Amino acid sequence: MAVETPTKPTIADKIYDKMFHNYVWKSIFRTGYPNTPRNQMLVVATNVFLHLHPTRIHRTHVKITHTYCLGGLTFFMFLGLTVTGILLMFYYVPSVERAYLDIQNIETTVQFGQLMRNMHRWMAHAMVILVFLHMMRVFYTGAYKPPREFNWVVGVILLVLTFLLSFTGYLLPWDQLAFWAITVGTNIAGAAPVLGPKTKFWLLGGFEVGPDALIRFYTLHVIGLPLLAAIFMAVHFWRIRRDGGLARPL
Amino acid sequence: MATAVVARPVARPQERARDEEVLVWPDLVFVEFISAMVFTLTIFLLSAIINAPLLDEANADVTPNPSKAPWYFLNLQELLLHMDKGLAGVIVPAVWLGLMAIFPYFDTDNEGQGVWFGTENAVKITVVSGIISFVGTWLLILWDNGNIAQYLNGWFGLSGGDSLRFLENARAFQSQLPWPEWSTHIPYLWFDLTLLDQPFHHLNFPAWLVEQAIPVAFMVGLPTIMVYVLWRVGWVRTRRDALLSIFTGFVVTMGVLTIVGTAFRSESEELVWPWQLKLSEGIPGQE
Ligand code: HEM
Numbered sequence: 001m002a003v004e005t006p007t008k009p010t011i012a013d014k015i016y017d018k019m020f021h022n023y024v025w026k027s028i029f030r031t032g033y034p035n036t037p038r039n040q041m042l043v044v045a046t047n048v049f050l051h052l053h054p055t056r057i058h059r060t061h062v063k064i065t066h067t068y069c070l071g072g073l074t075f076f077m078f079l080g081l082t083v084t085g086i087l088l089m090f091y092y093v094p095s096v097e098r099a100y101l102d103i104q105n106i107e108t109t110v111q112f113g114q115l116m117r118n119m120h121r122w123m124a125h126a127m128v129i130l131v132f133l134h135m136m137r138v139f140y141t142g143a144y145k146p147p148r149e150f151n152w153v154v155g156v157i158l159l160v161l162t163f164l165l166s167f168t169g170y171l172l173p174w175d176q177l178a179f180w181a182i183t184v185g186t187n188i189a190g191a192a193p194v195l196g197p198k199t200k201f202w203l204l205g206g207f208e209v210g211p212d213a214l215i216r217f218y219t220l221h222v223i224g225l226p227l228l229a230a231i232f233m234a235v236h237f238w239r240i241r242r243d244g245g246l247a248r249p250l
Numbered sequence: 251m252a253t254a255v256v257a258r259p260v261a262r263p264q265e266r267a268r269d270e271e272v273l274v275w276p277d278l279v280f281v282e283f284i285s286a287m288v289f290t291l292t293i294f295l296l297s298a299i300i301n302a303p304l305l306d307e308a309n310a311d312v313t314p315n316p317s318k319a320p321w322y323f324l325n326l327q328e329l330l331l332h333m334d335k336g337l338a339g340v341i342v343p344a345v346w347l348g349l350m351a352i353f354p355y356f357d358t359d360n361e362g363q364g365v366w367f368g369t370e371n372a373v374k375i376t377v378v379s380g381i382i383s384f385v386g387t388w389l390l391i392l393w394d395n396g397n398i399a400q401y402l403n404g405w406f407g408l409s410g411g412d413s414l415r416f417l418e419n420a421r422a423f424q425s426q427l428p429w430p431e432w433s434t435h436i437p438y439l440w441f442d443l444t445l446l447d448q449p450f451h452h453l454n455f456p457a458w459l460v461e462q463a464i465p466v467a468f469m470v471g472l473p474t475i476m477v478y479v480l481w482r483v484g485w486v487r488t489r490r491d492a493l494l495s496i497f498t499g500f501v502v503t504m505g506v507l508t509i510v511g512t513a514f515r516s517e518s519e520e521l522v523w524p525w526q527l528k529l530s531e532g533i534p535g536q537e
Contacts, residue, residue: 118297149354179308191335
């Protein structure tokens with residue numbers, strides 16, 4: 001790096017200074033725009049969202065081919081699903097009389113409703129695929145080995161939760177696809193030895209897919225399972241930090 | 251199997267080599283930002299082009315044929331066709347998830363962690379297990395669907411005659427063999443057991459054989475044979491190697507089952523080519 005010789009600040013420097021070093025900016029972000037290593041570490045350590053990260057990580061882990069960002073993208077899908085899901089909740093009522101009509105309305109009369117529904121749907125599929133790929137990447141990089149045993153177990157729980165989230169959402173449009181897919185799906189659960197019929201009854205709130213099943217799936221889909229998933233994700237991320245970051249060769 | 255007896259260090263976070271580290275901002279944050287943007291854009295474009303499906307309103311009186319579970323459960327739905335429902339739909343996935351959860355407690359050696367395929371034979375084991383599982387799963391599906399017998403007959407004029415018909419598929423063991431009368435109701439216990447309203451009185455042995463015993467024998471036996479052979483060949487030497495083979499086998503098998511369930515199962519679960527697939531009623535433009 002060349003030795004810095006003091007020069008007169010240019011217009012650009014002054015604007016930059018006004019923008020990033022003023023009282024309000026600093027009250028929000030604590031540091032100026034992070035253009036020095038010190039500030040860059042500070043911003044990661046002090047920002048509530050960024051501090052999920054450590055301030056430094058091992059070189060090999062920022063290579064895209066190590067993780068392909070799969071865990072991060074799974075989480076990103078979860079966030080996107082939360083946003084689009086909340087928007088859909090404004091219009092959707094989980095009753096047998098209204099559910100299907102509401103979806104039709106979302107598609108035809110709500111501004112950007114179709115787009116929201118599409119995004120929610122495709123992100124849900126993407127999340128299922130990504131979480132599976134993430135699991136494969138963790139497996140083939142041997143990242144479940146000590147001391148990360150338990151985080152792998154947390155991961156398996158997250159995998160199940162992801163499937164359940166997607167499955168419970170599948171019923172909500174209350175069309176033929178939804179109805180029969182859930183009928184087939186819950187029949188599978190109902191075939192379990194001994195506990196099957198009771199489990200199926202408990203899932204559906206009855207012997208077949210009907211109004212009670214709809215409200216159950218809805219409640220699980222919009223609050224029960226997301227809450228559980230968020231808790232397990234928090235544990236998952238915390239454990240990554242506690243276990244010393246991502247796995248690397250000894 | 252010889253496993254080296256080495257004292258393992260107590261699990262603890264790895265030490266940090268400061269000079270090997272980079273700053274999260276910018277190196278990681280920017281990568282994350284870019285991949286998030288790429289995904290947002292892709293999902294956005296996809297959503298602008300392709301609409302989420304919406305069929306006719308739910309109607310309990312009109313059963314679409316075929317009725318399919320969501321695609322990520324079609325592997326189980328496919329498995330269901332070949333064995334007892336409870337076994338395929340609940341026991342197999344539950345046992346698998348349980349087994350997978352204890353992987354790290356089975357393979358506790360640190361060797362090769364943190365790098366893709368970090369152990370010596372990892373790539374070989376993965377590729378070969380993948381190929382074996384791919385071919386094997388297809389063969390099993392075709393056999394159980396009666397296709398293999400058909401091919402042997404149609405292409406080579408081979409026909410075992412009636413005495414060999416019981417080999418046509420798994421369930422033929424039940425229907426084509428002369429089971430004695432008593433074998434279909436062997437009492438479990440000397441009294442009639444009822445658990446949660448479900449009777450457990452008699453064992454139907456032929457049905458048990460084809461619905462449970464044969465499938466379990468295949469699902470447990472074939473992976474075991476695969477790992478055993480790879481061990482005899484000298485590729486599988488550690489627990490990690492065995493897991494590599496089994497996990498790959500599982501992923502590929504699930505993949506094949508999902509694809510067959512999605513693209514090869516038509517009306518009444520008939521096995522057809524994807525271009526002959528008939529989609530369910532109620533999908534606009536498909537009737
Ligand atoms: C909702 C689901 C999940 C989310 C949001 C998630 C998120 C993440 C993230 C962001 C990371 C950091 C590294 C990376 O991006 O690859 C990670 C690492 C990890 N994940 Fe997940 N994950 C999920 C599911 C799973 C599953 C299903 C498993 C395994 C069965 C798993 C096991 C692990 C392990 C062991 C690590 C540490 C990897 C290492 O040290 O290299 N996770 N996860």
